[in-house]
Amino acid sequence: MSTLRESFTDQAVVCKHCKSFFRVAGSVNVSEKCPECGGELDAAGAFNLMFQTRIGVPKGDSDSNSGVKKSEGYLRPETAQGIFLNFQRLLRFNRGKLPFGIIQIGKAYRNEISPRKSLIRLREFTMGEAEVFVDPREKNNHPRFEDVKDRMLRLVLGEGEGGGEEEEKSVGEAVRSGIIVNEYLGYHIAKVGEFLERIGIPRDKLRFRQHLREEMAHYARDCWDAEFLSERYGWMEIVGVADRGDYDLSAHASFSNADMSVHAQADAQGEAEPAKLIPHVIEPSYGIDRIFYALLESSLYEEQVGKEKRKVLRLKSEMAPIKAAVFPLLNRDELKKKAREVFQKLRDASIFVEYDDSGSIGRRYRRQDEIGTPYCITIDYETLEDDTVTIRERDTMKQVRVAIAEVKDVLVKG
Known part of the structure; x- marks a missing residue:
């Protein structure tokens, strides 16, 4: 500690x-x-930056608990350490074999000097971290590196020739040239970029910046930040990907005398020496709050429609918290009843939908546009005659007529 x-x-x-x-x-x-x-x-x-606390009741604070020994404690500044403490148990779960990875999402706490910038710098925040334990002899032999080697990345080098300059390279080229130190680190950098683009953060607003020597974390052999170009705050870190080496397991072993080693298996060349080794760790660390902010900023648009401004949260369909909204065209009992039936049918199909019959149809559309709902389903008098509905797409505002029986498939395919 x-x-x-x-x-x-x-x-x-x-x-x-x-x-x-x-x-x-x-x-x-x-x-x-x-x-x-x-x-x-x-x-x-x-x-x-670590929040200090006391565990237990200090002596004299309570008559009924007098004599209870107080001990110093800290709120965790990252989620990773619990994984390292449980390494031997996790290794047994994986039948003693490397590589394996553990993913954890949870709260972390840092006593920030000056928290500010909305969700960017907080004292309590959410992290998603993966600790990938690998044989140090196999760090340049990732089994799925071929899947990502051609992925192009915008890189900002830390030290040496080209330091501080931005260039575009494939992951494979960056690893071959030694810019990224090994295949395992390169693989996870590529997967971070793939994930961020997949959820809707534009490629032209993403880059990967290598840490300078003076800012490198105490545990890191190499570290890259996925950075998002914010219109309000400039370039900001949203994910860090680090090669932590054997620092954490060796440190825990040194302080606790626990055995953090693994019985070595034969490497790719058939060599099994040494008999025991300390695994190395590759860690992608996702700042969930920052990613959430980056996604919102990237998705919020304002456009002129006629005489009014329309605000639209252009979330990808798979990222939208509400998949569709169901409206009766008018506030008439027969339309409301049918709209409720369609709403319930979609809920029963495990599609998260919302029902809204308040205000004009135009206002209802605008409310859903602002919260990113991809589709609006309108029940009108034609619905009562032929069981068809109007589906309006959020970004284009185009409408199509669809049979109620086909609505689920349209929403799922998105």
Whole structure:
């Protein structure tokens, strides 16, 4: 815990006048003025980001619990450490074989110096992390690397020739040239890019930036950030992909005397030495809140339709929380009854739909446009005659007539 505590720090400056603290990215520069009052800044040094707490009831705090020993504790600053602590159990689940990966989504907590920028910098946030344990001898032999080697990435190199410059390369070329240190890291960088584009973040707003030596995490052998170009905040990190080496398992083994080694299997060349080894870890770490923000910013549009402005959240169909909305054209009992029947039929088919009969049909369309609902289904008097409905597509606003029996298939195919 002491190593983890010492590593989770940020540089800070303090205003000599109003005493406000501010986080500093990179080297400390006190020549700038306080953004709050314009006062002179002073270096405050390293600021620990881990939230400290006490476990148990301190002695004397309660008559009924007097004598209970208090112990120091910390809220977790990342989700990964619980996975490392349980490594041997997880290894048994995988029958003692490498590689294997564990995925965890949960809350993490950091005592941020100056939380700001909406969902970008929070003290409580959601992370999705995968810890992929690999034989260090096999890091350049990923079994599915061929699937991603031709994927093109926008890369910003950290150090050396070309450092700081942006260039486009295939994953395979980046690994062959040593820009990305091994196939396992390259594979997961490629899959991060594929995922972000698949959910709806535009390719031209994504890049992968290699960490500079001075910003590299204490555990990392190499680290790349997937960055999103925000109209409000500029380039911002939304996913980190790191080669953590054997740092975590070796550190836990050193402090706890637990055996974190794996019996070596023969490698690709048939060599099984050494008899035991410490696995290396490749870690994609997703900032769920930041990805959510990036998706919303990328999807929200405003356009002129006639004399009014239409706000549209152009989420992909598979990302929309509500798949469709069902409306009666008019607030008439017979139309409302039929609309309720269609609504319930779709709910029974496990399609998340919403029913709305409040206000004009135009206002109902606009409400659904703003929350990203891809389809609106309208029940009218023609529906009562031939069991057909109107389906309106959100982005184009085009409408088609479809039989009620076919509505489910239309929505599923999306």
